[in-house]
Amino acid sequence: xxxxxxxxxxxxxxxxxxxxxxxxxxxxxxxxxxxxxxxxxxxxxxxxxxxxxxxxxxxxxxxxxxxxxxxxxxxxxxxxxxxxxxxxxxxxxxxxxxxxxxxxxxxxxxxxxxxxxxxxxxxxxxxxxxxxxxxxxxxxxxxxxxxxxxxxxxxxxxxxxxx
Ligand SMILES: [Zn+2]
Numbered sequence: 319x320x321x322x323x324x325x326x327x328x329x330x331x332x333x334x335x336x337x338x339x340x341x342x343x344x345x346x347x348x349x350x351x352x353x354x355x356x357x358x359x360x361x362x363x364x365x366x367x368x369x370x371x372x373x374x375x376x377x378x379x380x381x382x383x384x385x386x387x388x389x390x391x392x393x394x395x396x397x398x399x400x401x402x403x404x405x406x407x408x409x410x411x412x413x414x415x416x417x418x419x420x421x422x423x424x425x426x427x428x429x430x431x432x433x434x435x436x437x438x439x440x441x442x443x444x445x446x447x448x449x450x451x452x453x454x455x456x457x458x459x460x461x462x463x464x465x466x467x468x469x470x471x472x473x474x475x476x477x478x479x480x481x
Contacts, residue, residue, distance in 0.1 A: 320414065320477050320478070321373040321411065321475070322473065323372030323474045323476070324368075324471070324472070325366060327361045327368065328468070328469040329355055330353065330466060331466060331468075332352050332354055335352065338350065340352055340359065341358045341395070342362045342434060342468070343362040343418075343433075343437060344363065344395070345433045356385035356391060356392075358394055359395075361469070363395040363399050364398075365418065366416060366442075367382075370406055370476070373406075373475070379398060382405075396441055399438075399442070403443060407479075412443065412479050413474060413475070415444070415475050416450070417472070417473045418452065419454065420451065420468065421456050422453060422468040423458065423464070434451050435449050
């Protein structure tokens with residue numbers, strides 16, 4: 319039995335920079351400003367979490383880790399992902415593959431794709447050839463194209479574990 323889920327997230331860049339990096343897929347990437355968030359703002363991991371939860375019919379990341387909860391402040395989003403993977407396992411599923419599209423006008427993400435895939439594969443308990451991360455610009459269109467933030471779409475396919 320297989321299940322599919324989709325996730326989407328978007329975070330805005332800070333107007334007054336308080337950080338000189340962003341965190342995407344667990345990788346810290348130098349940038350002139352951070353992403354605004356209650357947690358570490360890892361928009362890649364948030365979209366993947368929603369795809370996994372969607373596939374399991376378990377709601378969304380905000381339901382499991384509210385942004386009003388003080389324990390989630392500045393939280394490393396890899397902890398959210400690992401926690402959600404436990405829920406996926408409890409439901410009897412493992413990840414068949416995950417595909418991610420990052421939409422960002424800046425910064426340039428090409429050098430960071432492989433490190434992201436490596437960290438994500440670890441947390442998703444899969445091999446490197448089961449996770450794919452792509453990055454595209456928005457061709458200057460809309461808020462993302464205007465460098466106001468970063469958006470991410472993710473799709474996850476789960477399969478029932480052999481007993
Ligand atoms: Zn988010």
